[in-house]
Amino acid sequence: MLLPPPGPAPRRPVPADSESVSxxxxxxxxxxxxxxxxxxxxxxxxxxxxxxxxxxxxxxxxxxxxxxxxxxxxxxxxxxxxxxxxxxxxxxxxxxxxxxxxxxxxxxxxxxxxxxxxxxxxxxxxxxxxxxxxxxxAQPRWYGVTVPADARAVVVVGGTEAGWSALLATVGVSRLREGGDLTVVDLTGRSVARELVRLARRCAVDPRRWVLPADLPRMTLGTNLDAGQRARILSAVAAASGEADDADADETLILRLLEVLGPRVGIAELIGGLRALITPLEDAAEDDPALALLTPDQRVRVRERCADRPDVRERAWELERRLSPFEAVGTRADDGEYAQVKIISTDRASGRAAARVYGTYAVSALSELLEGAAPPPGGGGRGRRQDRTRTVVVCGAETLPPEEVEQVLSAGADSGVEVVLMFRTPSTSALARFADPACLPVVMRQHGESAETVERAVATAPGPHDPARMRLHRLTEAVGEAAGGPPPGAEEGAEDEIEADDRFFASPHTESGAVIRNAAAAIAPLDLVRHVRSATSWGRATAQAAGIDAPGADGEEEDAFVRVSLLDAGALRGLPPTAAVVLTADGPVLADTNPGILTLSTATLATVDDSQNSSTTPPAVRGTGAAEGRRGGRGRHAEGGHPRADVSGAASDTPDGTAVRDGSPAPAGAGESRGQVPPNLGPPPERLDWRV
Known part of the structure; x- marks a missing residue:
């Protein structure tokens, strides 16, 4: 709370007893x-x-x-x-x-x-x-947490399916609000994007979804690139599906095949070329459907161009085995229109090894697309955020090879695209980002012995560990208990999830009659808040627990906090599902990724710093919802496309609180102690018009 309690009302003066000559x-x-x-x-x-x-x-x-x-x-x-x-x-x-x-x-x-x-x-x-x-x-209790201007990526370590579902929905709110582009690669095999899908459909935005491997024939990702890019993608897939003996040799072999067969040929033709290297010259192999895709002249040219190394047969055999699952990519794809929200997920039944291979293909293809995309007007090169309106989220990034993680980060920085990497476990590639000033580390609930590893990494974070910025709001725990289990439908398969959604939206119209569209368009804030409240389990759970966040009487604001969350292993294991510790340059901040906070009248898209710097003048108060009070995490975006997060807790320099600085109120006089917020100088700065 930037403004301290005003105290009791001044007492009206009482007239003294009148005297007269008795x-x-x-x-x-x-x-x-x-x-x-x-x-x-x-x-x-x-x-x-x-x-x-x-x-x-x-x-x-x-x-x-x-x-x-x-x-x-x-x-x-x-x-x-x-x-x-x-x-x-x-x-x-x-x-x-x-x-x-x-x-x-x-x-x-x-x-x-x-x-x-x-x-x-x-x-x-x-x-x-x-x-x-x-x-x-009327002052906000929840503020936004923004990704620093010089940060090119957000790295989330830890978390549950429920927490990731909340974070994805919050990031989706940012992009839907401003008409931005969102691509989600879900390698968890769980329905963490389900709430995002339902919210997008309620906003009349039809998300394009592919579930791998079943939807490989419908997916054109990676098929419309040039030969060099396709060779790099397929060599990365081959390396991910086994030991990367010589990825450069694989890339060279695939590139030579594309030179002979054409840069736009399908993977089935490439596999036919590999089999041409394996099959003896005298064997016509007329019963082989892959070889049947090649003409005799092409077979001869493939042998002439690629059979110049003694180990080419063994390499072609291994490549053919590793690329065979992708033989049908793009074979039944239609020329669909542009989709504002795109979700690529893996089937849980495929297993972790398959998720690694399919995820490598999707992320590598996205990296190549990003590298070929021009940065947005006005900047957006490496190290410059500018007004980014495109976001790529990778859930389960620990399954990817480290080089693919580095590749997508580099491609996002070069093209001005925000990249959010979500690691279930603290892998080496994830912890290495904690010391990278170009990445914003976010820590969510930890599991098992990984908490000790993350504790050591958090201990090296810059800035003071201010307990006032780490107070846990009771709303965070209440909503976490109400909706903190597995996401609705998590036990269903991805196909069942899509079918369930299609039962709700069997026609090209939403329940309100609006035509579902693919093209990006900004959503009116009032409509977006209403959709978050009605279409997501987070919005409904937050609405039921909204009374917890109601301002208390004088001196009762401390009751909004249940405890101070420390940064030791035990505290990291006990974080609520939506709570996240954002490791900012000014120190850790506890934030809440719950998108339902956006619907609260005590939330604002502004950050605590924005409010403190402008609170010397008493502008009108606005009403919206979001998060810091203070919380950690990455959630909403403020004007200019900067992502903001919700928080619960005291007001410090967050409200950077991401959807997370914990939207907790700060102790009375906290702002004054910084010399920035003199007491009782009027209402806080005007908030973005979510509910006014």
Whole structure:
């Protein structure tokens, strides 16, 4: 969480108790006055009685009239100051009461002025708190993880069928969103591409699928190249199907056959040429269907051109045996239209050795195609990502010969095509990429003793191991438990998978009536989010667990994390199926490859770095879904075609979190500690318009 919790709402100021001149106080003042003036009243009463007594005594002839009149005047003279004192005392008390009233009125006015000022300050602070609270609640919790601009490939080590299924669907979302091209070579024999197929069909994109070896006759891959390229492909297949005694000699022999028979001949004719070298010259071999494809003149020319080495018969025999499974390649292929999504998979019943051979053929042919393709406009050569819109994913790359892995990486770098290699086990060719700055290593759940090997490789990764970037979000575990088993239909064969999908889409229209197309076209973000939610098991599982990701009350954001995932062997074995550790240049980041995170309102395609660098100004908040919180892995793409990943967890420099930086919220003030995100400065930067 880039923005820390705003805390409790500011309390409204409470008016102080009002004060007034009470009747009791007034009575007390008057009682005090009466007690003070009581002697004067007594004196005034006595003077009055004496003044009355003087006339009475004069009338009784007791006092002479002059004395009586003098007594009256004397009493009046003494009473006058007493009366004045009493009146003055009454005025003093009245003035005292008035001053008390004025003082209390002034104090009341001051209190009201202070209260009004406090209320204005409270209204301003409450408005700021409301904005900060809305920004805190609306800010993304999941950010994207992007492949660095100088990275030419992503190498994934470990993982389960469920995790790979999620990662393939997330990569597919990136390409479908922008109308890019995606090619998947699945050598696992499992249905890891099933969710991708269903999502593509729901988006009205018809994926082209081949299941080897059954669909070799329908596949034209590798048949429309020049002679040198075809010779390299077939020699690589021969080397993969046995010991690579002399691959260069095999390539030379095949190239000579193509020179005689023509660069576009089928593999069946090539096998006929090899048999022509094996068959004695006097043997017509009219019952051999392969030799029957060659004319007598071609047989003679093949012997003349290729039979110049003493071991050519043994080499031709071995080549014929190793290439015979590909005899029917392209024999029943139709001139199909361009397909935006292409999936080449191997049948699980064929076994690991067959997967190695067929996978070598597919990957080698793709490498030759990529090497012959021009880089995209504006760059795209080796070491330059630019705006790549084409991706090749190889699932089960550990079955390939190391030289084929290097070849496809080199071809992808030269042609500006993103290459994602997924290794079930930490093979030597996979671990060698961890130190390659041109590759982005991603580690998923490990199995058995391979965890110790990967642990040692991860320990050499650059950058600090920040625990805040390795916190595991509870949504990752919840969705992993709900949909973390084998992919739906994994127990079915690949043919059954295709037939099952065709039952859902028996017509050239989707359920909504849209015409299924092959050509690449960008998918509207809102439609894509809706399709991810409805067409994939990941979207449905995430929708059911979306409440786990709802923003909590103040101080409760830590509850979103179940634990800190370390990088030891035990932690790597216990990673949820969709969790992935992305080994970035700034250190490992835990991300989530679950494509369902794209449907959450708390997800964004922006990275954490993008948000931090632009959060000094309060732009409007957008709503979309994706992943870092923080997570590791490779998932969505941001604008410009850069792949982004989802994450769960705290916000650090990810949200690079791939579909994986773990979309976990960061501790309060985490951004501020970097000196980039001052607290409570408004909402985060505007997110891409997925749901607005």
């Amino acid at each position: 009747e009791e106080w007034i009575a007390a003042q008057r009682d005090s006055e009466a007690q003070t003036n009581r002697p004067l009243y007594y004196a005034l009463g006595g003077l009055g009685l004496f003044a009355l007594l003087c006339p009475l005594l004069w009338s009784l002839r007791i006092l002479p009239g002059s004395f009586a009149l003098g007594g009256v005047f004397a009493c009046a003279a003494v009473a006058a100051p007493v009366v004045f004192a009493l009146v003055q005392s009454r005025q003093v008390v009245a003035e005292r009461l008035e001053r008390a009233r004025e003082r209390l009125a002034a104090e009341r006015d001051e209190r009201e002025r202070v209260l009004h000022q406090q209320q204005r300050d409270h209204a301003r602070r409450y408005t700021e708190w409301q904005a900060a609270s809305r920004a805190y609640e």
